[in-house]
Amino acid sequence: MPEGHTLHRLARLHQSSFAGEPVRVSSPQGRFADGAAAVDGRVFLGAEAWGKHLLHRYEGDLAVHVHLGLYGAFTEFALPAPEPVGQVRMRLIGAHTGTDLRGPTACEVLTPPEVDAIEARLGPDPLRADADPERAWARISRSAMPIGALLLDQAVVAGIGNVYRAEVLFRHGIDPHTPGRRISREQWDAMWNDLVALMAVGVEHGVMHVVRPEHDTGAPSYAENRPRTYVYRRVGDPCRVCGTRVLRSDMKGRNLFWCPECQR
Incomplete structure (x- = not known):
């Protein structure tokens, strides 16, 4: 299972790739179709990690929560976007680049109280500036x-x-x-x-x-x-x-x- 540094590295990458612009979000596999529709076309505000959890924050107080688990992985790609290969749970496309998510344990849209509940049950993360x-x-x-x-x-x-x-x-x-x-x-x-x-x-x-x-x-x-x-x-x-x-x-x-x- 990826350790915390991997999620922080992904958060840094996604922050630089997508933050501040509307993005297209889809679920070629179909398992995240409703969640993708809820954030598709919204401005991607930023990405952050807490431990092994990754959060993509969108305008409208919505967040996509990802936990990679044992088999989850993101694959980056250049535009124009290629045809999806394999079981792509979530596809995220910005103005200049895109990424595909396959095999995560969790990929879900959460409201602020739901995000707060996840963070409340986690201990301090050595990579976060606010860690205690x-x-x-x-x-x-x-x-x-x-x-x-x-x-x-x-x-x-x-x-x-x-x-x-x-x-x-x-x-x-x-x-x-x-x-x-x-x-x-x-x-x-x-x-x-x-x-x-x-x-x-x-x-x-x-x-x-x-x-x-x-x-x-x-x-x-x-x-x-x-x-x-x-x-x-x-x-x-x-x-x-x-x-x-x-x-x-x-x-x-x-x-x-x-x-x-x-x-x-």
Whole structure:
């Protein structure tokens, strides 16, 4: 599933491509036909992301809410628009460019109260200027749940996925099984600041750079054309810092990776 930096990157792209002008919105697939008709021809006011949620805002206090889920993706295209290929849920065409959305978990038109309800259930997003890390700390500092589970709870911190979860815990030497209430305030502040910086790099470059320069050598990344990671998808491989074999287990249905030596 795309992590938060991907949605912020899309918001930046759509803001620059469509904001301030009327746009044509359609649903070649048909599943979003009513929603598309509600915003078709309206001025696209702007795009923003909160965690893994993308919002397209239109005149008339309407917003299109998109959650990509596991399979959703946008494909940009130049004008004149080509014929739709595959199951295009939403097609958006501006004055100079267009984009097709396929396979999202959610694509729906919302009113302001409905948008407010989504935002109210999300934790602070490290990539938003209005993020308040105190809200996340209040949840973490009282919880007996493992910090590895808390970081993936979108109501605690919005936008963190499996890669950032695994890597930020490694970078700060924290065992993912540590109960939230045993995390110190200093540890939380350091992790939050690190997430702010790491995710901003993800927005800028489109990929997650999480390995410090002095460790960015040796064994290749876990997949072609991906930057190296410390522990994510490296089960059984030697830790880039201490050489101990990376471990994997399940935590609340998600793969969890960590180094038992560096993350005591």
